[in-house]
Amino acid sequence: MSRFFKRQDSDSDSSSEESEEELLLSDDDSDDGKPAAPASAAKPMSRFLRKDGDASDSSDSSSEESSGDSDDDEAPAKAKPQRSRFLKGGAGSDSEGSSDEDVKRVVKSAKDKRADEIEAISKAIDNAAKINDWVTINNEFDKLNRLIQRLNNVGEQVPPVFIRTLDSLESTVNNALAKEKDSKKKMEANKARALNGMKQKMKKINKEYETQLKAFHDDPEAFEAQYLAPVEPVVPVVAPRQVSAEAPAGDEFATVGRGGKSLGVGGENVFQKLALIQEARGKKNTDRNIQIQRLEEVYSATATPYAQIRVLLSLISARFDYNAAATHMPLDLWAAAQREIENLIRTLVANPAYTVQEIVQEEYDELVERAPEPGGVVYIRGTVISYVERLDEEFTRSLQNIDPHGTEYVDRLKDEKGLYNTICRAQAYFESKNQSDPLARVIMRRLEHIYSKPTAVVQALEQATGSTTALIRSLCVHLYQTENSLLRTRAILSHVYHHALNNEFYVARDMFLMSHLPETIHNADVATQILYNRVIVQLGLCAFRSGLIREAQSTLQDIFTTQRVKELLAQGVHQQRHTTLTPEQEKAERQRQLPFHMHINTELLEAAFLVSSMLVEIPLLASIDSEELKRKAISKPFRRLLDFADRQVFTGPPESTRDHIMQASKALQDGEWEKCRDLIQSIKIWSLMPEEKSVKEMLARRIQEEGLRTYLFTNSAYYTTLSLSLLSTTFSLPLRTVTSIISKMIWNDELSASLDQGAGVLVFHRLQLTRVQQLAQLLADRANQLVEQNEKVLDLKTSGGPNAGGGASWDRTEGGKGERGDQQQERRGRGERTRGASRGK
Template sequence: MSRFFRRGSDSSDESSSSEEEELLSQDESDNQKPAKDIPPRGCSDESSDESESDDDDDKSEPEADKHEKRGREKNCEKCRDKRLEEWASIASVIEQKLKGHDWHNTNNEFDKLTRLVVRQMALGEPLPPVYLQVIKSIDGAFNSDKEKPAKLDAANARSLNTIRQKIRKLVKEYETQLQKYNEDPEAFASAYLAATKPKLERIAPRPVATPDVDADDGFTTVGKGGKAYSTLATLNEARGKKSTDRGETTRVLEQLLKVARTPYGRIRVLLALISTRFDINTSTSHMSNDAWIQVQSELNELLNILITERQYVVVEDDTLEYDEMAERVPRADEPVVRIRGSIIMFIDRLDEEFTRSLQNLDPHGTEYVDRLKDEKPLYETICWAHILFEKVDTNSLARIVMRRLEHIYSKPTAVVTILENSVKTSLASSITPTFPSLALLSDTAALIRALCVHLYQTEYSLLRTRAMLCHVYFHALHNRFHTGRDLLLMSHLPETIHNADVMTQIMFNRAVVQLGLCAFRSGLIKEAHSTLQDIFTTQRVKELLAQGVHQQRYTALTPEQEKAERARQMPFHMHINTELLEAAFLVSSMLVEIPLLASIDNEEQKRKAISKPFRRLLDFADRQVFTGPPESTRDHIMQASRALQDGEWEKCKDLIQSIKIWSLMPEEATVKEMLAKRIQEEGLRTYLFTYSAYYTTASLSSLAKSFCLPVRSATSVVSKMIWNEEIAASLDQSAGTVVFHRVELSRVQQLAQNLADRVSQLSEQNTKALDQKLSAATASGVPWPDGRGPTENTEQQQVRRERDRLRGRGPLRGARGIRFDQGLGGRIGGAIQS
């Protein structure tokens, strides 16, 4: 057996590493002092090529210094021998474990040996022969082991697979050293001992990295004789291990970046440096602002190199193989140099860290505003990546377009214009963009449409769905209700959203809620009410919009569930004001529900509420004995509802317009004017429903004067009520009056009407049951506005037609004949589970 496999004593094993670290630290501290003032101390890891010059120095030294120098040299030799004995001891243990097929302990011991060897190699030592012997022994055990992995237990089988992958990688990496070792093990061991022989010399202070101009690879000599590529490979090998000092690794990579000369070298170092910076903050909640800014600047530098040097490409390809120790330049047989890496992963992580930092900051402090200013340079980085991917990486192009769209779809036009102008300014100084998306900076709507249409044409269904929701949200934000509604209905997302992931469901809820606010601002009260009704029925508005954690009364979330739910929360600047949302919903419910209550005479029908949240609040207000001045938004709306029931439309209008939350809505004056007009019209409807039984005729001019409406508007309201058979009357245009007809239903007619209502309810229930049962058949794909996506087969068309037939009367129809059923959300957010 070779001398490297001798087992040392226990005491020597325990003290070897501590003595070694003490001697090395002593050497490093003394190397910083001038050589002519203080005698040299410690061991040097340099080779023994300059022994003659050392002998000349010894002749000039005093005799006491010579004895001291020889003593220190013996200590260094003893330290090296103990280290070799420790390695040999571990190798002997590995040999014993291999004989017993104990792959679990073999893997642990091999990891221990690898850590010790890598630590010494980082100091400039060559690969020890004992490590090569262990690799050879384990590789031979794989080839000679006749036992099948199925006979091993679970732990041994996992360890066997793990160590097999490690050995295969190491055999490929150290192929040259293994070949030399197999040819003559003794000569290889002698060369290793000669290379690691301790030598003392006076070392003058020198910088960390010294340029090596004569190097063939154009890189720099770093450390004690090792090349930068070798150091970079060693750092990459040690990444992820517990014993790795990430801070020290970052400092070494920063030094490597300073001395890197070629584009290939800078790309390699930047890829490693950015990855290491992301690894540092694994235990904290989010990356610090300074570290984030540093990563963002380094990522910009990497993108600038890749955009200007088109012959270098970073690709996500694990099967790509090349020599990591050598410089690579474009050649005739390889015009494009491909490097392993992932730019899109860096962009995703940088964006996620930015969002996470906003989630952990106080939104009402100045720190949040200061942090929000970093979104502009982040958006510039995303646009730079957009330029790069359009030229070299089509697979990541859709993901970066989605990132860009997510940063601008929910912002006003003025903010988007500022972001795009900053990108244009940053590109004008260095890069001339050629892709079409930057040619649309002057028109935000055209830019959003270009990005969405690009995503509609991708093969990723998730990105298509999210692009559709972003497009709908943008239309709703800019008061284009019918366009956004038609786009949402044509995509059939309300029928299939319950199968999507949680974040997509949150985006759907936000788009639908914004669509409801758009309808309210546009004066479409019924559409706004039907759109917002589903989300307010759940009583989990904040949770469904990812603006708060739902507090359950009898059940508590596990720490994992609560952590996942908090990670999904939207930053504060993207929140939709829930108080404004509630005010819009309750006012819409008031304008829809109060006339309906006035038109019903039967108590049983009165209990059938259209809006249960509004009816519950109204009943609670009616039970109060004493009603004080309104304080909250709900108090204003409830008192306004009671005033509208009593025919006091002016009081109702004053109470609604005095709500302070309307100041947060764009075009506040227009919204208040619209609400006043709608209150007058609904007040007229409520009056006719309540008192039509007491009149035979009513003058249109008198009705218009009572509610401060033009005669034309009053006539229009009465005509719609007659056409919809809400009142039994006729219009006498010559006399300008409304003639009421008293129709008293017989007992049989009343029973027939009740039966018809119950049949209608049964039909609705059957329709819902049919939708749930056949949702898989009808939701096989999502058709898109440009005609892409799967088409319905014959069975699905029959199911759709039968469903439309069973839905019966009453649905609203939008543009292009599209059905807009009551409750746009349908299954809005109901599938979200904590």
Template structure:
């Protein structure tokens, strides 16, 4: 925007003011005063510049050269006056519409300007006048409000009140001047004019230093535009402007948007690549800083332009390898073009990796905030490819310049964009990216041959992080790698990696984000086991997360409403920030369905085996499943199943009753299976499992009613091959689950179940209780001894205790030594431990 038009429009509004105010004159006397004041002030306030404005007014749109000349001599003081003037004007405008909020804001700004710039010189007349008129206006307004008894709205009233106080204070401060002015407005006006003249004649250079800093603060863009447009093109000025902006950055009343605009303009005029780099290094963070609040996300358009600028920056850096951007540059850069000797690199302070990080974070944030069921979300998601391209490009740049730390960070980012995606998506993205990148860019970590196969790609990225990354990145990379394996049904590999890395031992100590990733990984491993038909493994993986009833929270896929406790708002905010964008979610219904199905297949035979034995019945495999089943059984009428849970509960009841076909039907009717790849195969697997578990349940439940059972009959009953039936029965006999044996001649199962008499049963129970009694005694004694030992230890001498510590250390070392080996044997115990940790933490937190 040129100064010219701006000036023009200013004067126009001036005119308008006069017209309006003259209209108002008729209405009230006070108004008359104020408007005439306004008119009067505007003249002297402009000072030298003001005069030129008047000139301009006179000639209206006179020729530019004339104006330009005039503009050259504008002093800093004038500029301040300009600012004042504009504030005053706004106040006047606001007065007319009784907008007290606006008045208050503008008044505050006015005060600031005045106290900052005029404290030493003395109060300008305009200011005094404004105060005086405002006071009058205020009094009048208060009067009016009382009379009219018409309520003005709350914010306005509040603003009015605070204005009242402020004005009172200010008026008291400048009591003399105000009084003087009230007595003789015209005289002071003249004085002012004289002042202006004097000011004008005083040397201009004196103020120049002020101009650059203060003026910018006060007015942002307007000031810069005024004097410097013609000389912006010289490189000297560019650096100067840049520095000014950098200094103004982060200050309270810096207009961020203006800054961005200036920087963009500077970028347009930057001549050399060095200048471009410097401007970009200022512009990109400025855009990131535009939005000060943590919860809001960056404007999409601005995000896109930032993304382009980062790309531009990378392009420049790629083409001029003599520039190196890193954060270890010691000395402050000179504001001039550096002389680069061939073969040497010139360091520039900055951090591209933080730009990329921030860009990625902003992207995630925007996805978190956009409603995932709208097309906006999909549109936004499409930008991911470009973002990914930038990340890859950054990675290549860091690689080529041996910036190891940055490379690992950016590789991690890349990995986090990939690990949860199916192969085709990764492939498409990779292809697009490799096409969009300049052909001379080759990565050594991920050569193009590798990017063709998603598993290879992820493997390469992870291996890089294992070698180079710090421990947190290693952990995360490991989790991503496991997740990816699990996604591709490589259960054993995923399991081995999980156990060999001993991730679960200390995942509780890591940050919440990593814990969430860990939970996601566990769930995915569980689902993988489910797809592979490993029911038991699947159940043990999913147990810890699904059993808590806080699945959403543990996977960061939505906030769980707390019934009794209210989360503190900061906590809730943090939780909100951790939420995963919708496209990364694991389908919770499918998860629950898989978990409950597993639980059913394990729990129903176990319940049947426990029979009427109350002790055995207490052993619960899956609490949520039991709870649901109990609830379901308590219902008087149960309708046809509607949702997934109903289906599974119905199936469980059917299975318990030996009606495996009905169970199969119900399970197959669940629609959510369609979300799993190879649905048919999974259903077949489930059907088979149901048959087997049905057979087991049947044997447990009804064995006491038979002396013999024909194997063939069993085989037809459960439509299983006779070999399988034999094998299942044999296994049950071997494991002493079933008191029976096989008769090979007649092909029957002979059952030996012996019913105990009451006395026998009681005797057994008594024996058991006696045993537990002795055990309890032993435990108590042990505890007491331990306590006694501690007490005694305190009495001991120091040397002895230190010795003990030594032995403790040694045992600890041994433990650690043992841990370094893999403890795959206690697979079921280990899996999911850490999840418990996280839950506890949460519980504690809430």
């Protein structure tokens, strides 16, 4: 049995303790200069660990130990320390681990390991360069750059082998590019891409290590010797610090960051700290909150305008990058960014010798303070207009994601005044610098904040009592002169919207038609098409408020025909039945939505459209005799609702706006104009109109007039003569107004009758059509149908259908409305004149 196994006796622990004591005593004796005793003599096996059959084993081991004693006598006095037999390579395991004792383990530091790894990568690059394997060179060079970046992070010096590799790679890349240019056979596509990538990387890296490369070129041996020279630690002598009585109590302490590194800044150190912070921007483990705090500390230590501008540009960018994945920017960060943008504009205005531009031709050292020469200008790379636009966009996003029915939305909306002031300051700055493109963009931002607001709100924003129309006109005129077609289009639409909001229908309509936007709006972006739809809707409401019922109905019809009013106005996402949106598409749709305070009330819009359709459709239905012509509707949405109401067996009291209008339409058909008026005026949605009382009076007057027309169309077949005074009394209209309406109907061939002024009566004429006349009228109607069908087919072929242009759902409202509408009205007038003539004969 091997001596490494022992019995589980109670005295095993004590025996092992005795053997350890003997080992210690033997070590003490060896330290006194005496020859080391043999291992067997210093460490005899305890008798308590032996078994009965181990006598022979012990005798054999003693003979071997005795032979080993003679050898140990000839050895020098210094013997190696005794190791425990229970360890590998100990006294009892010489045969098993003798080979392991010959191998010496070398422990390398992390610095040496990194140096070896850099050396290996450098050799791999050299080998790949010999066979022109640029893909491998590109990959290995990326690994090498990551290692060097790791060295810079821990504060170590760049090894000479890296500089030597850069030097050789530069010449290799240049030679390869020259050969490729002269060679007739082109390089493989992947190798060519890798070579071009190496060219760009080498250009960037060589610029960063320009000083080291120059030193290496001058004397490579001295450069490597300088790296290998030992650096003796310098122990600073700390002198007792004398704190003056004027120094503050906290002057002994310095702000430190991670790892105890001091964050103190001042003088030229400002730009170095700024460069370090910018290098860490966007990296994986960078804490953006700490980065903002460091930039604030750097800004507090700045003393020159140049340093303040540089730090503010970086600080504002860090604010906007704080949480890019969030739906909107936190309110405290937004307020801080607004203050810093105002500080930046204020600093630039106070120091006109400094100018911030997106494109700066000259290169400059960002680590050195720059001061303007007498009469000169210092150009700083950056952008102010982008910060202003981003601030405005974040404000809109916050309004999109806040509940509009709570107090938080109102509190957030109060910040618009400060944002508007910032935009005005930016406009004044760009005007002073005569920068045309940023000036046009900031004017467009200012215009978007005021074009859709009433005069009182705009005057509150402007803090002035001047004319709002003159202000908007001046802004739009400036945008009309820009080269940017998108800004010109949006300026025209904003100008038209403002005129329509102020009930200037004819001015807005003429400006809208002269711009020819209906012909080109399908090529615009989605946001501009949304603005176009809003202008169409506001024009229709303006016509309705002005009493122009036919114009209002024809204008609003294009929007309501699509049955997607909220989607076209960006006031809601339309859920289609058989199509599903991807998360990206749904996110894009929600980002297009307008804030709640800019919404146009769709219920008010629907009420205006249905009432206008009622006043146009009901007299037209009464004037048509044949059922085939009655099926041709001017307003299909209204006719659909009217047919549905006619099919109802039981009709209860009206509840919604549609119920009121449908029951009013039936009353108007029956000649009950008073009931129709009461139902229309009882709609509560009219309270949202700016001039509610005048709108209701206008509706009552138009209902009386259309009620008279409907009555004449319906009962003309049953009367020979009709008293004008009776008509005046029945419809509560002045006799002069009744005479005017009837004369207009006779002039337009809508009514086959004549006026007898002496008797004060209306005389109706009747004539039975011959068979030839009936066939001619039928042929004319069929020809009109054929022309209309051909025009529809032509429109589909020329415009590519309703979904042409890829924008799909946003260009349904355009499409040559003016020309086709005029043609339809002309054909309708010819048909009505034909019918009137047939009745008059």
